[in-house]
Amino acid sequence: MNPSIDQVAQKPKSVANLFWAMTSLALQGFGGIFPISRKVIVEERRWLTNQEFVEEWAVAQVLPGPNIVNLAVMLGARYFGLRGALASIAGIFLFPSIVLILMAIFFEQMQDIPEVAGALQGMGAVAAGLIAGSAIKLASGLKGHPITFLGSMVFMGIAFLSLAIFKISLILVLFGLGFISVWLTYRRISALRKGPPLS
Amino acid sequence: MVDISPDICASEGATLVMNPIQASDWLTVALQFAGLSLFSIGGAIALLPEMHRFFIDDHGWMTEKQFNSGLALAQASPGPNALMLAMMGWYFGLNATAVGSSPYALAILGFLMTISCALIPTCTLAYTATSWVQKNSEKIFVIAFKQGMAPVVIGAMMASSWIVSSHNANYEIYWPNWALTIVTILLFSFTRAHILVLLLGGALVGATGVIK
Numbered sequence: 001m002n003p004s005i006d007q008v009a010q011k012p013k014s015v016a017n018l019f020w021a022m023t024s025l026a027l028q029g030f031g032g033i034f035p036i037s038r039k040v041i042v043e044e045r046r047w048l049t050n051q052e053f054v055e056e057w058a059v060a061q062v063l064p065g066p067n068i069v070n071l072a073v074m075l076g077a078r079y080f081g082l083r084g085a086l087a088s089i090a091g092i093f094l095f096p097s098i099v100l101i102l103m104a105i106f107f108e109q110m111q112d113i114p115e116v117a118g119a120l121q122g123m124g125a126v127a128a129g130l131i132a133g134s135a136i137k138l139a140s141g142l143k144g145h146p147i148t149f150l151g152s153m154v155f156m157g158i159a160f161l162s163l164a165i166f167k168i169s170l171i172l173v174l175f176g177l178g179f180i181s182v183w184l185t186y187r188r189i190s191a192l193r194k195g196p197p198l199s
Numbered sequence: 200m201v202d203i204s205p206d207i208c209a210s211e212g213a214t215l216v217m218n219p220i221q222a223s224d225w226l227t228v229a230l231q232f233a234g235l236s237l238f239s240i241g242g243a244i245a246l247l248p249e250m251h252r253f254f255i256d257d258h259g260w261m262t263e264k265q266f267n268s269g270l271a272l273a274q275a276s277p278g279p280n281a282l283m284l285a286m287m288g289w290y291f292g293l294n295a296t297a298v299g300s301s302p303y304a305l306a307i308l309g310f311l312m313t314i315s316c317a318l319i320p321t322c323t324l325a326y327t328a329t330s331w332v333q334k335n336s337e338k339i340f341v342i343a344f345k346q347g348m349a350p351v352v353i354g355a356m357m358a359s360s361w362i363v364s365s366h367n368a369n370y371e372i373y374w375p376n377w378a379l380t381i382v383t384i385l386l387f388s389f390t391r392a393h394i395l396v397l398l399l400g401g402a403l404v405g406a407t408g409v410i411k
Contacts, residue, residue, distance in 0.1 A: 027277045063328060065321025066242045066281040073325040085326055089318065096278025097285065101310060103276050104289055105303060107268065115406040122405020123398050124271035124363070125376045129383025130397065131244055132360035136388055138353050145346060152350040159354025163248045164361040167256075170249040171238050174351060182347030189339050189346075 010046040015080050015087045021045055022072055022091025027099075033068045047075065068092065146188040147181070155181045218259040220295035225312070227258075228291055232284065232316035239321065243281040245352055247359035250287055263366045265290040270363060275398050281317065288313030367411070375409045 012018040025040040026033070042053050060070035069092060076088030110116040145152040159177055162168040231253055239246050247270075254261040269286030276282070292309025296302060335341050364380055367373030379401060386392045404410060 026279065029277055029279065033279055059329070060325070063321070063325050064237050064239050065318070065325060066239070066279050068279050069281060069318065069322065070325040073322050074329045077326055077329060082326070085322070089322060092279055093282075093314070093318075096276065096282060097310070097314070100273060100276040100278065100282055100285070101289075101303075101307060103272055104286065104306070104310075107272060108293070108302070114408060118405040118408045118410060119402035120268055120271050120405065121376075121410040122379065122401040122403070123275050124267045124401075125379040125405070125410055126383045126397050126401030127271045127274040128360045128363040129380040130274060130387055130394060131363070132357060132380070133384045133387030134244075135353050135356035135360065136384070138349075138356070142350055142353070145350070146343075147347075155350040156354040156357070159351045160357045160361070163355055163358035164365070167248075167252065169252070170246065170355060171235075173355065174238055174348075178348050178351045181351055182344050185347035186339060186343035189343050193339065 012045070012047065012079055012084075015083050018076060018079065018084055019087040019091040022088050023095050026092045026096050029068075037068055037071065041075070146185045146192070151184070152181075217262065217294060220260055220291070224258075224260070224295075225309075228260075228288070228309075229312055229316045232288075232313045233320055236317040236321050237324065239317075243279075243284050243317070244359050245355040246284070248355070248362050250284070251362050254287060254291070260294060261287070261290050265294075267363060275402075281314065284317045285310045285314040373411055376411060379404060379410060 012021065021040065025037050028036045028040070038050075038053055041047050042050055048056065056071055056074060057067065060067045060074060063070045069089060072088035072092050073085045076084030076086070078084070080087070107116065107120060111120070139153075139156060142152040142156070143149050147155075155177060159173055162173050162177065163170065231250075235246055235249060251266060255263060255266060266287070269290055270283055273280070273283040273286050288309035288311070289306045290309075291313070292305035292307070293302075295309070296305045360380075364377065367376045370377065383397055383401070386397060387394075
């Protein structure tokens with residue numbers, strides 16, 4: 001499975017180089033970090049081709065935890081082992097944490113000013129909209145799902161109602177509903193693979 | 200202004216009185232983050248409903264307003280969404296601070312504790328599992344797991360958005376909040392408006408005082 005050689009793969013020169021690349025990526029990521037991480041890793045640094053990036057991202061998504069952190073661990077480990085993985089994580093979190101703590105202290109000092117408190121409430125309402133908007137964008141990716149788009153919508157809807165309205169715990173929903181969904185998907189994919197011989 | 204009149208909160212289970220935080224509660228929080236992080240398939244956002252239940256409904260260690268402020272600050276600040284979890288630790292630490300002691304030491308400790316507890320298990324797993332998953336990425340069960348979980352995870356994300364909004368259930372008072380959230384969903388879905396522009400717009404609208 002050699003990656004296509006349409007593009008000379010670059011490598012991070014050093015652990016420090018990796019750290020600063022992750023720092024720059026994290027500091028540019030407002031809200032969703034996916035678009036900017038693809039831009040930095042594929043277009044600017046050229047460590048992965050587009051296709052490799054998608055494959056790595058898929059693996060990062062299977063694992064629990066923030067996708068971007070999993071991706072950083074995987075990339076760091078590939079180039080420099082444990083040191084690389086740690087440098088990647090540090091790059092993702094160090095400066096964003098400092099910025100966030102400073103912002104939190106600033107808001108704690110200023111929250112008695114009605115305009116500042118109001119501004120934060122306004123951003124909160126927008127933040128809720130951004131989460132829903134991201135979910136809707138992801139849902140459009142369910143077209144062509146093995147259990148059909150409609151089937152996946154049903155599972156999405158039940159998950160939403162269980163958590164939002166009936167306040168069932170997430171672990172129960174992931175393991176109960178998730179298991180059924182994975183099982184149906186598994187059966188469907190197996191059936192498709194056993195059917196007409198396609199590769 | 201911060202006070203919410205009692206008749207609004209009389210509806211089910213709105214916690215106004217916060218419980219005092221004991222030293223042993225720090226361990227409870229650490230275990231909650233470490234344990235739950237391994238179930239955060241889809242990222243930190245999928246954990247919001249559970250964290251909301253834990254901090255506000257179950258233990259009363261945080262106000263609804265603080266929970267939402269933490270999310271808003273984490274969104275407005277650069278970096279991964281996982282920092283939302285750190286903001287829960289921040290407010291937990293802030294609320295644990297005794298009157299008169301230095302205001303931010305425990306808050307920063309809470310910030311660092313929750314994000315570390317959330318990351319150590321998942322990063323260890325990612326580090327050890329990477330080669331295995333790559334070797335098996337063509338296997339049906341890996342593909343089925345990834346694709347089968349996707350709709351459930353997306354439903355959980357939508358539930359997160361709902362839970363952040365739904366304490367504003369009194370529509371006569373909170374309709375501007377709902378309007379702003381819905382306008383954001385539409386702008387985000389159908390235009391190329393930058394996230395930062397949307398947040399800035401929200402801040403400006405909020406500064407006028409219409410958002411409760």
